[in-house]
Amino acid sequence: MDPLGRPRSPASQAARGSRWADRNFYLLALLAALTILGLIALVGWELYRGCHLALAKFGPAFLANSSWDPVSDVYGALPFIFGTLVSSLIALIIAVPLGVATALFLTEMAPQAIRQPVITVIEMLAAVPSVIFGLWGIFVLIPWLRDHLFPWLHSTLGFLPFFSGPIYGVSMLAGGIIVAIMILPIITSVSREIIRSVPNLQREAAYALGSTHWEVIRIAVLSYAHRGIFGAAVLGLGRALGETMAVTMVIGNRPEISASLFAPGYTLASVIANEFTEATSDLYLSALFELGLVLLGITLIVNVIAQLMLRTFSGSSTGKT
Amino acid sequence: MNKLSSLPAIAACLLALSAPAVNTASAQLLINGAGATFPQPIYTKWFSEYAKVDPSVRFNYQGIGSGGGQKQILSETVDFGASDGPMSDANLATAPRKLWHIPTVAGAVVISYNLPGNPHLHLDGPTLAAIYLGKVTKWNDPAIAGQNPGISLPAQDILVVHRSDGSGTSYIFTDYLSSVSSEWASKVGKNTAVQWPTGLGGKGNAGVAGQVKQASGAIGYVELAYARQNGLPYADMRNSSGVYVSPSIESVVAALASASIPEDFRFSMVNSPGEKAYPIAGATWLLVYAQQKDSVKGQKLVAFLKWAFTEGEKLAASLDYAPLPGSVQARVLERINSITF
Numbered sequence: 001m002d003p004l005g006r007p008r009s010p011a012s013q014a015a016r017g018s019r020w021a022d023r024n025f026y027l028l029a030l031l032a033a034l035t036i037l038g039l040i041a042l043v044g045w046e047l048y049r050g051c052h053l054a055l056a057k058f059g060p061a062f063l064a065n066s067s068w069d070p071v072s073d074v075y076g077a078l079p080f081i082f083g084t085l086v087s088s089l090i091a092l093i094i095a096v097p098l099g100v101a102t103a104l105f106l107t108e109m110a111p112q113a114i115r116q117p118v119i120t121v122i123e124m125l126a127a128v129p130s131v132i133f134g135l136w137g138i139f140v141l142i143p144w145l146r147d148h149l150f151p152w153l154h155s156t157l158g159f160l161p162f163f164s165g166p167i168y169g170v171s172m173l174a175g176g177i178i179v180a181i182m183i184l185p186i187i188t189s190v191s192r193e194i195i196r197s198v199p200n201l202q203r204e205a206a207y208a209l210g211s212t213h214w215e216v217i218r219i220a221v222l223s224y225a226h227r228g229i230f231g232a233a234v235l236g237l238g239r240a241l242g243e244t245m246a247v248t249m250v251i252g253n254r255p256e257i258s259a260s261l262f263a264p265g266y267t268l269a270s271v272i273a274n275e276f277t278e279a280t281s282d283l284y285l286s287a288l289f290e291l292g293l294v295l296l297g298i299t300l301i302v303n304v305i306a307q308l309m310l311r312t313f314s315g316s317s318t319g320k321t
Numbered sequence: 322m323n324k325l326s327s328l329p330a331i332a333a334c335l336l337a338l339s340a341p342a343v344n345t346a347s348a349q350l351l352i353n354g355a356g357a358t359f360p361q362p363i364y365t366k367w368f369s370e371y372a373k374v375d376p377s378v379r380f381n382y383q384g385i386g387s388g389g390g391q392k393q394i395l396s397e398t399v400d401f402g403a404s405d406g407p408m409s410d411a412n413l414a415t416a417p418r419k420l421w422h423i424p425t426v427a428g429a430v431v432i433s434y435n436l437p438g439n440p441h442l443h444l445d446g447p448t449l450a451a452i453y454l455g456k457v458t459k460w461n462d463p464a465i466a467g468q469n470p471g472i473s474l475p476a477q478d479i480l481v482v483h484r485s486d487g488s489g490t491s492y493i494f495t496d497y498l499s500s501v502s503s504e505w506a507s508k509v510g511k512n513t514a515v516q517w518p519t520g521l522g523g524k525g526n527a528g529v530a531g532q533v534k535q536a537s538g539a540i541g542y543v544e545l546a547y548a549r550q551n552g553l554p555y556a557d558m559r560n561s562s563g564v565y566v567s568p569s570i571e572s573v574v575a576a577l578a579s580a581s582i583p584e585d586f587r588f589s590m591v592n593s594p595g596e597k598a599y600p601i602a603g604a605t606w607l608l609v610y611a612q613q614k615d616s617v618k619g620q621k622l623v624a625f626l627k628w629a630f631t632e633g634e635k636l637a638a639s640l641d642y643a644p645l646p647g648s649v650q651a652r653v654l655e656r657i658n659s660i661t662f
Binding site for chain 1 (some may be wrong): 358385386387388389391404405406411412414478480485486487488489509510511512513514515516517520521522523524528531532536538
């Protein structure tokens with residue numbers, strides 16, 4: 001057996017040569033994989049090294065403290081953790097149904113003639129720089145939200161705490177919407193690839209049983225593809241957690257925990273980008289480093305949870321299919 | 322064969338072309354600086370103008386922020402640093418040798434707002450502090466209306482906007498509020514970023530101006546240069562002599578002239594005395610070691626600084642910065658002459 005687990009081929013000159021190539025390729029691939037692990041470890045180590053002052057001073061209370069006061073050197077991460085999680089969750093709630101529906105439309109329903117143009121437009125969306133989304137957010141999205149969508153939400157769903165309180169435009173919800181637009185392309189593209197990879201046999205079998213179009217999509221396509229679609233959502237979430245520039249331009253940047261989605265919020269990535277360049281005291285810098293470590297930690301935890309959920313999912317789905 | 326025989330000729334041509342380029346590059350001395358972004362336009366202008374005066378030296382300035390500027394000059398990875406706020410005693414104590422603060426230019430922070438018809442407002446420091454503390458919340462509050470007779474102010478909520486990013490502008494603004502309101506000084510204090518009692522954060526001058534422009538009833542603070550270039554309305558501020566002064570280069574120079582400037586040049590010029598002084602203003606500094614390690618670089622740097630404080634200062638007003646008044650310039654030049662290399 002060679003390292004890739006394939007049986008040895010007859011020992012001719014050519015085969016020996018290709019074994020060498022196999023071995024080298026294996027080593028190269030291993031090196032590449034280890035480099036990525038090494039990079040993450042290095043980032044984690046550097047962040048840890050950078051934040052030892054804050055770690056020593058605040059300890060675990062850093063995570064639960066909601067004060068962020070550079071003047072008296074008191075720092076806590078709670079409002080930023082809250083803002084990061086809530087804005088990402090809003091983004092997922094908006095982008096996943098939209099992205100999956102778009103992917104289904106493109107693969108299952110759209111006439112051939114409009115497929116490619118729509119795909120091109122979606123892929124262009126992925127190429128728009130973050131700061132452009134932010135500017136568009138400030139000058140187009142925010143006024144529209146403030147004058148139309150938010151007042152409407154306020155008057156129809158205002159009995160919920162999420163949609164109560166004063167409306168400024170810039171808000172947690174605006175941040176979530178901007179992120180949703182930014183993660184839409186990756187969720188759509190990945191979902192589309194997954195749905196395309198569903199064997200046609202599945203669809204034909206469902207049609208043969210007399211299913212309607214919707215039933216085919218539900219039974220044959222979605223139940224086959226849901227693992228991959230979940231994976232697409234996780235990829236989107238990864239991007240959402242770390243999104244910085246566009247979010248900071250529309251979220252209002254107030255480190256505060258509020259039930260209302262109309263209230264301004266703040267995210268981990270935003271506060272680092274905002275305050276790192278002008279932070280002069282050592283403890284201040286150290287606290288910003290610790291926010292980076294917290295963000296890295298959250299990303300890892302969210303991904304591990306997603307992996308676990310994926311495993312439970314696939315366990316139940318093997319019984320179904 | 323033909324191809325091969327022409328190779329030496331090509332090589333000779335390349336050598337001939339590259340030789341002069343190599344020569345000038347090696348002769349040109351590179352001086353590195355890093356720090357504040359607020360004065361970057363004027364510094365860039367100085368460097369490009371100075372290249373005509375002395376082509377043998379080239380400056381590389383990176384606007385990485387005051388925090389980075391202080392860090393890099395302390396670790397001596399750059400030849401000079403730049404900062405919008407004076408260094409704290411604690412940070413200055415970590416310097417390996419004597420480190421001079423050299424003020425270069427000053428700028429004003431203006432109070433902009435969005436009200437129906439955009440009337441020309443007059444404000445004083447305590448009222449501004451009360452607004453930013455969240456205590457004065459309506460535009461028709463007597464504290465504001467009393468200073469603006471003849472202007473009908475709406476019974477509208479005041480939407481407070483501040484900078485979300487750490488900045489020298491916020492430092493000057495909070496320095497001013499601390500100097501006029503003891504409550505602000507004890508509750509919030511002054512820094513490049515603070516724990517704001519109320520309001521929304523906008524990123525950069527553009528972020529603050531964008532929110533002020535869009536939301537009726539908003540108030541925010543931006544750099545004078547930014548407000549002028551974008552046609553924003555701004556308030557006259559009551560200074561320590563009780564006179565309402567409009568922010569301008571002249572009123573900032575007046576504030577600089579009357580500010581008390583200590584021997585180490587780490588001064589605050591907010592609320593300067595003098596009838597013509599605009600109260601919300603601050604200087605920006607270069608950070609230079611009193612004893613230069615590299616004598617060639619030190620010599621060139623000192624020559625540049627001398628030029629900057631004689632010829633360079635004349636360019637400041639064209640970029641909406643306030644130049645140092647003559648009395649301060651003389652003191653700064655004396656300090657520059659004391660640099661050894």
